[in-house]
Amino acid sequence: MSKPEAVKEPSMDMQKAMIARNYEAITSKHETGRKVSNTFVPGNLNELLMCFDIVNNLPEINAIQAGMRKASGGYIMEAEKSGHSEDVCTYVKADIGQMSKGNIAPNGKPYPVPDVLMLSYTGCYTFMKWFELLREEYKCPTLMLHVPYEGDGHSTKNMRDYIVKQLKEVVIPGLEQVSGVKFDIDRLRQYLKNSAKAEDDLVWCLEQGKVKPSPIDAYFGGVYYIGPIFTAFRGTEDAVSYYEMLRKEVQGRIENHQGPMTPEGTYFNDQKYRLIVEGPPNWTNFREFWKMFYDEGAVVVASSYTKVGGLYDQGFRHDPDNPLESLADYCLGCYTNLNLPTRVDLLAKYVEEYEADGLLINSIKSCNSFSAGQLMIMKEVERRTGRPGAFIETDLVDPRYFSAANVKNRLESYFQMIEQKRRGGGSKTVAA
Amino acid sequence: MRCFIGIDLGSTTTKAVVMDENLQILGRGITNSRSNYDTAAAVSKQEALIDTRLTLFRRALGGVPEVAGKVDDILSDLERNFRHVQFLEQLEDLQQTCIANIKGPRFAGREKTVIEALEGTFSRLRDSSAKQYAPGVKRKSDFFRDLAGAEFMSHGEAVCKEAGLGFDLILNVYDKSIIEVENRPPSGDMEGKFVRALEKGTMTGSSILAPVQSALAIPLEETYVVGTGYGRVRLPFPKEHIRSEILCHGLGAHMMYPETRTVLDIGGQDTKGIQVDPVGIVENFQMNDRCAAGCGRYLGYIADEMNMGLHELGPLAMKSNKQVRINSTCTVFAGAELRDRLALGEKREDILAGLHRAIILRAMSILSRAGGVKDQFTFTGGVAKNEAAVRELRKLIKENYGDVTINIDPDSIYTGALGGATFAVRAVVN
Numbered sequence: 001m002s003k004p005e006a007v008k009e010p011s012m013d014m015q016k017a018m019i020a021r022n023y024e025a026i027t028s029k030h031e032t033g034r035k036v037s038n039t040f041v042p043g044n045l046n047e048l049l050m051c052f053d054i055v056n057n058l059p060e061i062n063a064i065q066a067g068m069r070k071a072s073g074g075y076i077m078e079a080e081k082s083g084h085s086e087d088v089c090t091y092v093k094a095d096i097g098q099m100s101k102g103n104i105a106p107n108g109k110p111y112p113v114p115d116v117l118m119l120s121y122t123g124c125y126t127f128m129k130w131f132e133l134l135r136e137e138y139k140c141p142t143l144m145l146h147v148p149y150e151g152d153g154h155s156t157k158n159m160r161d162y163i164v165k166q167l168k169e170v171v172i173p174g175l176e177q178v179s180g181v182k183f184d185i186d187r188l189r190q191y192l193k194n195s196a197k198a199e200d201d202l203v204w205c206l207e208q209g210k211v212k213p214s215p216i217d218a219y220f221g222g223v224y225y226i227g228p229i230f231t232a233f234r235g236t237e238d239a240v241s242y243y244e245m246l247r248k249e250v251q252g253r254i255e256n257h258q259g260p261m262t263p264e265g266t267y268f269n270d271q272k273y274r275l276i277v278e279g280p281p282n283w284t285n286f287r288e289f290w291k292m293f294y295d296e297g298a299v300v301v302a303s304s305y306t307k308v309g310g311l312y313d314q315g316f317r318h319d320p321d322n323p324l325e326s327l328a329d330y331c332l333g334c335y336t337n338l339n340l341p342t343r344v345d346l347l348a349k350y351v352e353e354y355e356a357d358g359l360l361i362n363s364i365k366s367c368n369s370f371s372a373g374q375l376m377i378m379k380e381v382e383r384r385t386g387r388p389g390a391f392i393e394t395d396l397v398d399p400r401y402f403s404a405a406n407v408k409n410r411l412e413s414y415f416q417m418i419e420q421k422r423r424g425g426g427s428k429t430v431a432a
Numbered sequence: 433m434r435c436f437i438g439i440d441l442g443s444t445t446t447k448a449v450v451m452d453e454n455l456q457i458l459g460r461g462i463t464n465s466r467s468n469y470d471t472a473a474a475v476s477k478q479e480a481l482i483d484t485r486l487t488l489f490r491r492a493l494g495g496v497p498e499v500a501g502k503v504d505d506i507l508s509d510l511e512r513n514f515r516h517v518q519f520l521e522q523l524e525d526l527q528q529t530c531i532a533n534i535k536g537p538r539f540a541g542r543e544k545t546v547i548e549a550l551e552g553t554f555s556r557l558r559d560s561s562a563k564q565y566a567p568g569v570k571r572k573s574d575f576f577r578d579l580a581g582a583e584f585m586s587h588g589e590a591v592c593k594e595a596g597l598g599f600d601l602i603l604n605v606y607d608k609s610i611i612e613v614e615n616r617p618p619s620g621d622m623e624g625k626f627v628r629a630l631e632k633g634t635m636t637g638s639s640i641l642a643p644v645q646s647a648l649a650i651p652l653e654e655t656y657v658v659g660t661g662y663g664r665v666r667l668p669f670p671k672e673h674i675r676s677e678i679l680c681h682g683l684g685a686h687m688m689y690p691e692t693r694t695v696l697d698i699g700g701q702d703t704k705g706i707q708v709d710p711v712g713i714v715e716n717f718q719m720n721d722r723c724a725a726g727c728g729r730y731l732g733y734i735a736d737e738m739n740m741g742l743h744e745l746g747p748l749a750m751k752s753n754k755q756v757r758i759n760s761t762c763t764v765f766a767g768a769e770l771r772d773r774l775a776l777g778e779k780r781e782d783i784l785a786g787l788h789r790a791i792i793l794r795a796m797s798i799l800s801r802a803g804g805v806k807d808q809f810t811f812t813g814g815v816a817k818n819e820a821a822v823r824e825l826r827k828l829i830k831e832n833y834g835d836v837t838i839n840i841d842p843d844s845i846y847t848g849a850l851g852g853a854t855f856a857v858r859a860v861v862n
Contacts, residue, residue: 413679
């Protein structure tokens with residue numbers, strides 16, 4: 001018997017249709033003549049690419065798609081067979097392995113050779129190596145936007161100017177050359193206006209995690225909420241409509257005192273534990289993983305992963321009045337580009353502001369960018385907030401690294417520990 | 433009386449603890465997990481209830497002036513006879529199962545001869561079993577499989593030789609049947625078995641009989657059962673009766689040593705570092721991920737590789753005076769590294785000493801991830817019984833954390849079950 005289909009809300013159906021259209025645009029480049037760029041989620045320049053009519057293809061998202069369709073395991077093995085080490089980022093191996101298996105997109109058509117690799121480096125060193133591999137494979141030009149790391153916890157004017165300079169001197173001329181389209185800054189301004197509008201609605205939705213019961217799940221649900229804004233749709237009218245629709249859905253749940261909908265189609269109202277989660281989710285066992293939370297009454301009220309492509313809740317908006325500068329600020333402020341103290345500040349703030357029971361870290365085996373220093377982060381957030389932390393380990397898209405019994409054991413221990421503390425300490429009552 | 437039971441379904445052994453409502457331990461029971469958690473849970477629970485009866489007998493006899501100073505002997509006599517009755521009952525089941533399993537072309541035309549050989553073997557087994565349960569005899573194992581198996585081999589071979597029958601024929605039937613018998617839930621009627629044991633014993637004087645029978649008449653009411661351990665999800669309990677093993681180990685260690693702040697549990701499949709507060713509430717924990725490197729099973733592999741018993745590893749390692757450095761605690765690579773060292777001419781005891789150190793080094797890293805070692809520190813789990821592991825642990829704790837009190841209880845294997853039983857009491861009494 002096959003698994004029952006996940007129950008979808010209207011916004012999810014809308015997003016699904018948008019993604020399908022984008023895959024269609026990517027895979028039909030030979031028919032339409034449109035140019036395709038491969039680029040990454042953190043710090044992506046979607047509005048800029050749109051100015052050149054370039055279609056945006058994101059290898060990380062393709063790896064996630066493969067993970068959720070249970071295809072990534074085979075791709076990873078294929079990449080390892082060709083010599084990629086076991087510990088390397090499994091997004092990379094899923095992408096590389098997929099190529100040797102025909103490079104088929106979710107719509108059944110092959111991914112085309114990109115016309116350009118748009119590499120905006122925002123804290124993940126692997127990105128550079130990944131695109132080196134792709135450049136070897138596809139023999140296409142690479143445009144690199146180097147984003148300085150926020151080592152001191154904040155950006156400077158110098159850093160911003162440096163990025164703007166690169167945009168003016170390298171990226172924009174490069175994209176003009178690849179596409180044959182002349183850059184029009186007013187066009188960019190219009191897209192950025194759309195971005196800011198969608199960002200407002202997204203932030204409103206994410207902040208509703210403060211409501212009890214929470215009408216959203218800011219991790220498992222959150223990855224759907226951030227879908228359009230972090231990928232190929234930021235700046236589009238579609239994204240604006242999507243977030244308007246999402247906002248209405250969340251508002252409706254608040255009015256009915258409802259929690260988010262689970263994939264089983266039930267509203268998750270009986271929320272016993274409110275968590276902040278740090279680290280990406282596991283995609284190969286996504287539903288099973290999520291179920292471990294809602295079965296135990298745990299809702300995620302805020303997460304850092306939903307900030308991986310932009311910290312909009314901290315006040316940043318794309319700015320039509322300062323287009324290139326705001327692109328620079330956006331790249332600088334991505335979660336992966338933040339230093340450890342800033343990450344600690346943010347997570348401790350979430351624990352307090354969202355009145356969470358504690359911080360749960362999902363440490364990803366093959367992601368150095370996210371995982372390095374996470375134990376220290378946990379200890380420091382625990383110390384500052386006085387609320388308990390917990391640590392689980394899974395992987396992005398490698399099914400071999402997901403041990404359900406082990407993860408469940410740790411999660412249940414954590415939830416029971418919170419419960420036990422409430423009873424023993426007597427200082428806190430049940431959350432929602 | 434109201435009984436509160438904790439069952440810890442570990443990957444290797446399943447343990448149960450029975451408590452009364454005053455948090456007093458009444459009984460403990462252990463069995464092998466035998467890849468069948470349902471049976472393991474039932475057996476360990478029954479064993480703990482048997483032990484509970486013995487506790488009740490002890491309490492009853494404590495008030496009888498005539499037996500003062502002799503209670504231990506009386507109870508050991510009673511337990512021996514009880515175990516014998518229990519053994520004979522399972523033996524009967526095994527015989528019937530063996531006979532029922534004689535079918536198929538292999539036995540065609542020879543059924544009668546095979547049945548006769550089996551009956552002869554079991555008859556001798558019954559006779560010789562009295563020796564196993566004679567006063568002063570130390571039994572080699574607590575598990576029926578081990579006790580019946582060894583005797584079956586010797587008697588079966590002799591009977592078959594006399595009958596001119598190949599031994600492998602009945603051995604094949606035995607192998608199939610022992611699994612069935614072992615995986616069958618234990619039969620009830622514990623009280624009846626105790627009555628039969630009393631009748632078998634020599635001490636049937638009324639001064640003993642009456643208090644024992646009155647203790648036997650006390651109904652053991654299973655008020656609340658809490659399950660823990662990796663097999664907990666297999667238990668047919670409602671969700672609120674299931675507790676994570678981390679919490680159970682934390683609370684169990686607190687019950688044993690109320691001043692405990694850090695707990696290390698090295699079990700068959702996992703290692704846990706746990707911090708508890710002054711009332712036994714878990715503050716923080718870390719455990720190994722899906723890789724069971726350096727856990728109890730690793731020692732099992734090493735023992736197999738060296739063709740030794742698991743309990744022999746520690747004592748041999750203690751003989752070492754030159755430790756060999758071992759790099760991997762991976763169970764998969766254990767054999768390779770072991771053979772590598774042997775090939776280099778290292779001595780077995782020195783290699784073993786190195787292996788024990790490697791295990792404890794890994795445990796130290798998990799402890800450190802959980803926030804270090806605080807006074808008092810309690811070491812639990814099967815590996816806590818291994819003296820070489822304990823020696824290394826003491827050394828490394830001192831080097832890294834100074835003079836902290838290290839507690840190791842002889843009953844530490846029951847820590848998780850004890851925590852479970854305590855949760856059971858709290859669920860009802862508080």
